Amino acid sequence: MEILWIHISSYTLSQIEERLLCHGWDFCMENKVVNILEFETDIELNAMKIESQSHESVFLLFCRQLHNALQQLIRTAKNKKFSNLSDEELEAIKSLKSNENIVICKADKGNLIVILDKQSYIEKAQEILKGNQFQALNNSKFHRERENKLNKYIYSLFQEVQLTSMFDAIL
Incomplete structure (x- = not known):
């Protein structure tokens, strides 16, 4: 079976959890006759x-x-419900979902599933957010400027009679 997951946490996966993760990120659980x-x-x-x-x-x-x-x-x-997962795999899903010490996410590239310790995930995210590529928004100024731009654009459409004819068609 092709490995579609990367395990970078202190949590030890059971064989059933490993088998479940081998299905990949795009695996679709079926539980009934669809149509x-x-x-x-x-x-x-x-x-x-x-x-x-x-x-x-x-x-x-x-x-x-x-x-x-x-x-x-x-x-x-x-x-009747049909399932393409075994009862053990369904339990493994519940176990992984309820584990609050790990984060399961999709890799940036490819179809890989990445399992990380939650604390290291949060630390890495905070480190990235502290970088120079991001800047804090002054919310009131940013929203006011954006609103003014949108109002000017709507007013220009209104003056070009595009909105007037659209409003007439609606009314």
Whole structure:
């Protein structure tokens, strides 16, 4: 199995947690039949393929029995949940989610899952934010300037009759 995770924390992963993480960041957990109508249509289209190769009465009998079996399957499948994860993997998800000492995030590049100690993650984030590439915003001044720019832009659109015609169409 391809390793799709990097473990940089003091937390020791169990084998089941490792197996879960090997699914990768883009893994999608399924828990039910997504589109029953699409499933039913696919079955009916495939049944139509054998119509030309069978006698009419046999085909009608086959269609009736297929329809009855399909309806029974749909009734039982509507309320039943399906899962593409084992019970142990579902428990591993709960365990990883409830562990407040680690942070699980996506790597900057690729489809890797990164597991970090929460404290080192916070320290690294604070170190990055202290860098020169960021500056603190004077909120009142920044928002006031932005609002003035937006008002000037809206007023210029209004003067160009673009907004007037749009308002007339709405009203």
